[in-house]
Each structure stands twice: as structure tokens, then as C-alpha cells.
Amino acid sequence: MSSSFPLDDSVKEKVIVAYDQALSDKMLLVSNAIDDIGLTPYHWKLFFLNGFGYAVDSLLIVCSSIAQPQVELQYPRPNVIKGVSVAASVGMLIGAVFWGMGADLIGRRLAFNSSLFICSIFVIIAGAMPSYVSFCAMVAIYSAGSGGNYILDATTFLEFLPSKHAYLTTILAVWWGVGYTVTGLLAWAFMTNYSCESVQTCTYANNMGWRYLHYTAGSLVTVLAILRVTVIRMEQTPKWLITQGRDRELITVLDNLASKYDRSHSLTIEQLDKIGDIKFVKDKVDAGSNNKFLTQLRAMKTHLRGLFVTRKLAFGTVMLFLLWILIGIANPLYGIFRPYYLKTRGYAAGTVATPYITWRNYAISNICGLVGPFLAWPLLDTPFIRRRGTLAIGALLTMAFLFAYTQVKNGTQNFALACVISAVENIFFGGLYGITPELLPTASRGTGYGLAVAINRVCNICAAFIGSYANVETTAPLFICAALFGAMAFVSVLLPFEPSGRQSA
Template sequence: MTNKVDSTQLAPSAIVVVNASTHNESEKSNHNFTFDIEENETLALKMQYVNNAINEIGFTSYQLKLFFLNGFGYAVDSLLLLLNALTQPQVALQYQPAISKAQTMSLGIGLLLGALFWGAGADVIGRKYAFNITLFWCSIFAIVAGASPNYAAVCIFIGLMAFGGGGNLILDTAIYLEFLPGKYQWSLTFMAAWWGVGHMVAGLVAWPFLANFSCAKNDICTNANNSGWRYTFYTLGSVVFILSLLRVFLIRLKESPKWLLSQNRDAEVVKIIQEIAQAAGKECSLTLEQLESIGPVVQVNTSKYNPMIVWYHIKGLFPNRKVGYSTFLNIASWTLIGLAYPLYNVFLPYYLQSRGDSLGDGSVYTTYRDYAIINVCSIFGPIIAGCLVEVRFLGRRYTMAIGALLTMTFLFAFTAVRTSAQNLAFNCAISVCLNVYYGTLYAYTPEVLPSAHRGTGNAITVACNRVMNIVAALIGTYADLSSSVPIYVCAAAFALLALLSFLFPFEPHGRTSG
């Protein structure tokens, strides 16, 4: 491999970085937080060498381990979200809180703070430590939440549990992507199937516990007759704890070579790439001399422990108009879906109930049976998306548009539901279509973010999503839940999401993210 790199072969984000010569000179004069042109060119050229080396090695057992272990992280995040949703009614019956959605608000606040803290932290201290800590954190506080003596304690521990979960999801996609050969990036979309697995596990665990160990609405609920929600927390928290141990002792995660490049730790980059190649019995032509011949990446002129370094990473998401436009559309998409999906979950049951629809016997058993069926169906959305993103004329953008438009269609049609069978069928259809969109968006966002600032970019997009989750919970607490307007608002939001998908400037299909 020669030292000359053809910039036309760089990934979309890297192409923009190399052509950043139009960047305003006044921004270059900022002494502490310069997004330096030479820094971008140097990092992009080094990134191309690393991408070539990863593509040369191919998909190995190491990436396969990451698919499962990072996939467990996906599953855990969805499991924790559903854990809160499934247990909330019985917790509220036992403690009779003044604010019925306080548990959901605590979850949203924890996810928001966790996304910001762990996402930005991953760009400062690296991916490895944050990746290993977050899952363990989730498991401990999930178990402790099950032993809560009162409602305030439940909310506090759920918020702490979510603080770990908020960072976990951000890191899962970033780490897997940064070790992935370009021709296998479709598997990042496919990996979102683990989200459905997490929902399925949570639903199947909660079903017997909540069906057999829960009090009825007219009962006086105590620990003696309402312990099902506690058993659910203990069981699922223990599952997450086991997964956190597997993540540390089975995979022994290596630090991301693309993050190390941004820190001028070239020798470690070569060592990690060579170790992956040797373990797989493959040859790798990457050498330290190749990387050093390009020169060092210019570092920000401040300590990495200075809080202001976060501003440097935020600026790195807007190096020029095209990348900035892409970042803005990602933020807008995550914000919209963060409002539309929770609103659908909050309003639809009340809307149907207000219309006098017959949706089954209303028993706890039937409710959690339907939850389990719907969540099994959600697994198929990312699987379908993983196939569609590899169709040349569809790619990531049109796959997201298809998923959003189908979700919109089924939401509009849902207002005509009158029977239990129709309710279950439409819920299953929406679950599949929604996860076609969501699974692709989860993969697309880290693919088009600059690698050195990917953690911060993921943090901001997901944080906007979490803010809207909290807003949806507040609306669900104080709004008129019998109106049909929110159903149509949610459907219209998915139509807008489809439009945003068409407007994205980058299509990662056929390219290696850089």
C-alpha cells in the first residue's frame, strides 16, 4: 500500500472533511477550539488507511462477538424501557402517586442525562471504559429498584438505571461500526433486531409474574398481593448483570482504532488491527510507518478533562455546510420520533377506550399476552430493514422513508379499530413498520457522523429524543386523552420523518464509514 490516498474513495463524512477548504478563516483563528483544516485532512487520510486494513481483514470472529455482545446492549436498552412500561401500572396501584407518569418521567430524565454524559465522555476518555461500565450500572440499579420501599425510591432508582442505559445504546452502534468492514455495514441495521429481542424477553418474563402476582384495581395493594413487579425487576436485572459480565470477560473489548487515531495513538491502532488479523489467520498490510508518514493530527489546545472540550466535539459535527445540514436533519429526525412514538403509546389505548371499542376481556393475562406477541413481531422490522438497505436503489434513506410512510398509513387506519383481533393485528403491523424506520435510523446516524466526534453526535441526537419522551409523558398526564387529534398528529409526524429521510445528503450504501 502506498502512502498516497485517493480522496474520492473516502467515506461520505471524510469526503466532506477533505474538501473543507471553504471553511471560514475566522473560525480557524479560535485558539482553543479550532476545527483545523489540516487536522481534518490528516485524520481523513489516516482513517482511509485503517478502513482499507479493516476491509482487507474482512468480517472475523471478533466482529461476530461484537454483533452479539453489542446486540445484547441493544436488547438491554429496549428491555429496560419495556420493564418500566410493564411495571408502572402495578407500581401506581400500590403507591397511588399524585403524578401517575412520574416513573416514566424519571426514566426519560435518566436516559437524557446518560446519553449526554456517556456519549460526550466516549469522545474524551474513549469507548472501551464507558462501554463496560454502562451495562453493569444498569443491572445494579434495576435490581435495587425492585426492592424500593416507596414510590419516590422507585422513581430515583429507575432514573439511575436509565442513566446507564442512556449511554449504552449510543456506544453499541458506535463501537460496532468502528470495527466493521464497509461491505458488512448493513449488519448495523440488522443488529437492531436485538431491540425486538429485548422487548420479547421483557414481555415473556413479565407475563407470568404480573399475571399471577398482581393485585386488581379495586384491591388494597401491598407487597403480599402485588409482588409481581418486584419479581420482574429482580429477574431482568439479574439477566442484565450476567450480560455485563459476559461483555467484560468474554469479548475483552479493544479500544476503537478510529478514536485512537484522533488521539495520535497510531502505534496502538496498528497493534489492535494486527491482533484482530492474527487471531483470524489473516494478513494485514497496515504499518506504523504509513500512519506516521502522514503526520500527527492537530490536537485541541486544552486538557481533555476540561469541560469545554465538549464544545470542540460539538463544533466537529458542523465542519461545513453539508455535514452540518446532515447533522441537523439527524437531530430533527430523532426529536420527531421521540415525540411521535411515545404519544402513540400514551394516547391510543385511551382513544379506543373512549370510543367504546371491544378490545378483549381486559384481564392482566390478556394484556401481557398481547404485549409478548407484539414485541415478538418487532424483531422482524430490523431484519426487513437489513435486507432493504442493501438494495442499491433504496439504501438507508429510502428504507427509512418506506418504514415511516407505512407506519403513518397504519396509524391513520388504526382509528377504525373496533375489535380485539384488529387491535392486535394493527399493533403488530405498526411494530414491524416502525422498527424498519427506527432500526435504520439507529444505524444511519453513526454512519454519517464524523468518527472523532461520533460519541458526542450520538449523544446530542439521542438526548433530543429523550427530551421529547419526557414531553410526551407530560402531555399524557395533563392532556385530554379521549381526543382523536393526537393520533393524527403522530401519523403526520411520521409523514414528516419520511420527508426528512428523502432530504438526507449522504447515502452510506457501498461506502466505509470514516
């Protein structure tokens, strides 16, 4: 029995009966075949090319948030709502649902090959927009393109990985930090020298920094999109093919992978045929092949039901969603208030950091975020810590340093604590990105991950409205963020399954 929601023996049989015995048996065979093939250069190519999706997602989130204050100066509005932040969150919400469910309905390959191209086109167009509303519209579109990237990237990567190397899905989160770092460095270069300082003095000519930022980011994403379709020929994952009843195709994928790297596996089509059809495929057929719309609705319902087939699995799914809710409020709130703290906290009354210092500190603190996944790495399979403990440690450390951040007395402390928070927060993020696909069943993995991220984006929208009306000059938001991270540590411990050391279906 293999499962993406690792089970103790008392629960295994209940899930087999409630979900699908044939699917469980076939997943075991496929997981064993992947373990037999082992880690290959193909997996390392996936690590880099899938990582591009992570990097683009974070790069574009930061790109729009950095641009927001300067766009507001150039195109002043009568209301106070942070329209760019709301547009980005709405776009990512749509992208998470579309790409997440699409991954289960039509497969992983199409999104992998197309999403970055969609992003790159509209990022470049966004840089040329002549008004606030038109810029927000482009932000929403390119955010929708990137919104499901890391859902697909983590899912695809995990489903090709041998079980003992599943920890690499957590290390994959280092690419999230790469995206932040690249954008921070670009902002340091462009926003320092090409940004206006007030509504009265702001013109098209002296406020080109946010436009240069988008042109450069869009060009970079275009290069990454080209690399994704030229360096590797993405295959549908064997485990997804199992859920679609396409057994012969999965044997071909495994055979080609083994042959290319002089490896072997013992899985045959006869072994799979002997087990019979899986319940999921039968459900799709029962929906009626003559009505494609009803077939897709039935398939979506089946994917959703797969997340809640037992009480323990349902509890695990709810707890996982709760983690995404909490981080969906805490992280953007910190992100909204952080630039104000970098600029004002710890400096003498009436003075602020220069633009150069502000953006230098921003870039360096983002570089520190690269450390997070590597700090998480040794904890992931450490006895008594493992995945859940890693999440809890990352959340508790972030909580502690956020509380400390409210007490900064000078610019040096401000900068140092911002760097430390960036690092420890990414311990939690790395663990969350890694454990989410591991805890979700394959047939519903894209749907479940998409829903988790969609819920997260709804919370991002709420945070954007909070940031629009809250007082950015107080420490109250940081106390709230710290408390939310404390809640995340508690919820992490409550997760009923521990993926460490298990096969993932």
C-alpha cells in the first residue's frame, strides 16, 4: 500500500475500502518502479525547470508590490484601496483554481509548457500601461498566469521522485527565494535612480523605474519559458496516468526514463491489468461520455471527494487548508508593512532612509531568504522533528523574531531583524510547499493544492484591504502577524499524517 497521505496500519484498511483498493495497489507498483529507477539527471532537470515556476511566482508578486507605490504617485486616485495588491491577489486566486483543477482534469504537461509564456507577455505589456486601471488589469492577468505555477511544479516534481528523495520538494522552495532575490536586486538598480518622490513632482519621464522593472522581469520570464520547452520534454507523470486509466502510457514513460539513463524496473502492463480498473475511472465513465460538460463536472466532484474520504484524511485536509489561511493573512500583512518599517523605523525623527539604503536593505534581506529551505533540509527526516516539526519550528522562530522586530531602536537592528525573519519564515514556507503535495492523494492532488492556494489568495485579498485602511505607522500589525505564526505552529503539530520516510502516491 502506498499513499500520499502516509497511514498507520489501523487506518490503512479504512482508506483502502473507502477510497479505492485498485488505485492503492497500482500506486504501490508504480512507486516501487520509480524507486527502482532512482534519481536521474532527468530529476535534476526537473528541479531547475520546475523551480523556474516557483521563482516566477514570487518574482511577479514582489514586482507588482514594489511597483504599487510608484504607480499610485504617477496616477493618483481618490480612494485608498491598494488596487494593485487586490488585482494581483484576484489574478492568483483565479490562476490557482484554473491551473490546480486543470492539472487533475487535463494533466500536468499543458500548464507546465504554457503558463510562463502567458506570464511573460503580460508582464512586458504591464510596463507600458498608461493608467492605474489598465496596469491593474495587466497585473491581474499575469498573476493568473503565474498563480498556479508552484502547484504544478511541486506536484509534477513529487510524482516523478523516488520516495527517499521526496525531501527535494521542500528544497525546491529555494527557487521561491531566488525570485524574491532577483526582484530585489532589480528594484535596487531601477527604483533607486528612476523613481519620483511625490505626486506633485511625478511624471512619466522621472518615474520609469517600475516600468523598467516589468520590462526586465518579463524578458527574464520569456527566457525561462523557452528553456522549459527546449531543455526537457515534459511527460505526463506516471501517477497521474494511473488515475486516468492510461496504464500503457505510464509503462512507456517509465520504460523511456529507465532506458535513457541505463536503469531498470520490473513493472509490466500485465501486473497492472491483473489488478483491474480503478474506481475513479469508472466514476468518470458513469458520468456519460456523450455529455462532456457533465463528465467534467462529475470528474471535478470526484476529485473533491477524494480529499475527504475518511475522517482522518478530512481532518488532515482541513488542517492543511487552515495553514494556508493563516499564512495567507500573515505573510502579505508583513509584506505590506515591511517597506514602511525599512524606511522609517529606527531613524531619527523627521528623517528616513535614502532610496539607495531602502532598496539595498530590501535586496539583501531577500537574499537572506534563500537560507530558509536549507535550514529546513536537515530537519525534514530528523527523528521527532520531521515534516510537521519543521513547520512548527519555522513558525515559532518567525513569531519570536516578529515580536522582536516591534522593538527595534535603530536602523541596524531594523535591517538585521528583517534579514533573520526572511530566513526563518522560509523554513516554514519550504516545509509547507513540500508537505502539501505529500499529504494530498494523487487523483486529487492538483485540485487539493489548487484549493489550498485559492483559499490563501482570498486571504491575501483580505490582507490587501486591511493594509489599505490600517495605520502603517504602528507596530500592531506585526503583533498580529506574530500571533498568527504562533497559531501556525500549533496547527502544524495537529496534522494527523507524517510524510517523512514514506512513499508518495
